[in-house]
Amino acid sequence: MVKPTERQKRLLKHTFIDFQQTSEVIKDPLILEKAEGLYCWDTEGKRYYDAIGGIFVAILGHRHPRVMEAMRRQMERITFAAPLHGVSDVTLDFVEKLGSVTPGNLTYVKPFSGGSESIEGAIKLARQYYKQTGHPGKYKFISVYLSYHGGTLAATAAGGGSKRKAKFEPLMGGFLKVFSPIQYRDRFPSWEEANRFCARMFEDVIVNEDPETVAGVILEPICNTGGMVTPTSEYLQIVREICTRHNVLLIFDEVLAGIARTGDMFAAQTFGVTPDVICSGKALSSGAIPIGALMAREDIADAFYGPVEDGIQFAHGHTFAGNPLACAAGIAVLDEIVEKELDKKARRLGDHLTGRLEDLRRYGVIREVRGKGVLRAVELVRDAATMEPFPPEGKLGDELKVTALQNGLIMRIDADWFAVSPPLIAEEGDIDELGDLIEKSLREALHNLGR
Ligand SMILES: Cc1ncc(COP(=O)(O)O)c(C=O)c1O
Structure with a gap:
């Protein structure tokens, strides 16, 4: 997220952003200027782990040679x-x-x-x-x-x-x-x-x-x-x-x-x-x-x-x-x-990724980890023991959106679930880096909600 210049703010206002309210986006926009492999960088040079390859697009990572x-x-x-x-x-x-x-x-x-x-x-x-x-x-x-x-x-x-x-x-x-x-x-x-x-x-x-x-x-x-x-x-x-x-x-x-x-x-x-x-x-x-x-x-x-x-x-x-x-x-x-044979690799990486996501169950807020291969999502609930959902005014996903970007992590995050689909150029070590970033962001989001 960058602190936008006056020119950027003006131009953002002139741009119809997909599905989002521009007045919100303008406050803290993600303006990217470079991407390579698993990562992209904003205009202030901050690096992000792009865990969904744009938006489920860059299956070989960005700008594959x-x-x-x-x-x-x-x-x-x-x-x-x-x-x-x-x-x-x-x-x-x-x-x-x-x-x-x-x-x-x-x-x-x-x-x-x-x-x-x-x-x-x-x-x-x-x-x-x-x-x-x-x-x-x-x-x-x-x-x-x-x-x-x-x-x-x-x-x-x-x-x-x-x-x-x-x-x-x-x-x-x-x-x-x-x-x-x-x-x-x-x-x-x-x-x-x-x-x-x-x-x-x-x-x-x-x-x-x-x-x-x-x-x-x-x-x-x-x-x-x-x-x-x-x-x-x-x-x-x-x-x-x-x-x-x-x-x-x-x-x-x-x-x-x-x-x-x-x-x-x-x-x-x-x-x-x-x-x-x-x-x-x-x-x-x-x-x-x-x-x-x-x-x-x-x-x-x-x-x-x-x-x-x-x-x-x-x-x-x-x-x-x-x-x-x-x-x-x-x-x-x-x-x-x-x-x-990246299809086979997707299965192998997917198993490793699922293991890392399943580990998050110890926070007591996960109902389900689902998906196939590297296309995986985690469903969030307030209490995994009772499956009680988060209240509308304090959704974990909304908080996670903030902490993930702060930690340089791009995922698909909804109010009650988040999804990742790392590019198939990733190796097990990259999946571990992703797992660590997700865990840190989740921990901080829970902390912000007083948990
Ligand atoms: C399942 C599915 N179908 C169709 C579309 C539309 O594709 P596009 O945005 O390239 O027009 C999308 C885009 O997100 C999608 O996820």
């Missing part, structure tokens, strides 16, 4: 090819590379410039798919309360968090919600049973709506905004089976969870469930340049391929999608992960 070099080389060749009338050779290489690491036969790719674009693309793909495969009435989508699928309007309608959508209502119709297992967990004797019940809710909604009106289920395999909700594999298997039975496309939003952090290239592989479409973004360029992509099953793509007079091509596109620089970065990221 291989990614930088790939972009530098690409800059010497071509940096833009308009998707409307051409494609760059490197974009085709990216399509091949991405298709080689997806589960099942999700080898048909539409590149984008971000996660929201990927979600919008998947929504439009599903609607057009059913229009031209004999089910024109299928247009609705079912997603989960607490989820986040992006900032554009259809993605916002698919999202399940009221704070991020109520201000824009009424949103477009046809987006239905079911409850997240975390909202039902205390009504069932076990997590497994809550998962089973919530998975079956999808079928209840599909049947009650009429399956001939439902196009897709949009699901984050691990839901960050819900507090890194990590379902059982059975939950996703049940949803998979329901979608198949009712001819509904299962769309995994892996914008945040994907690209090796859960211990496999895609969370779908970690849970052993193959969706029909995967939406990706964030870590695909390790933060070097905006990127996104959707990957679809072969037979879905087939419905868009035919004689020009049929007019069945995907009627969708963006100027910067498939940008050559982004594709060069994407190839470098995927090559690095595959060659260095």
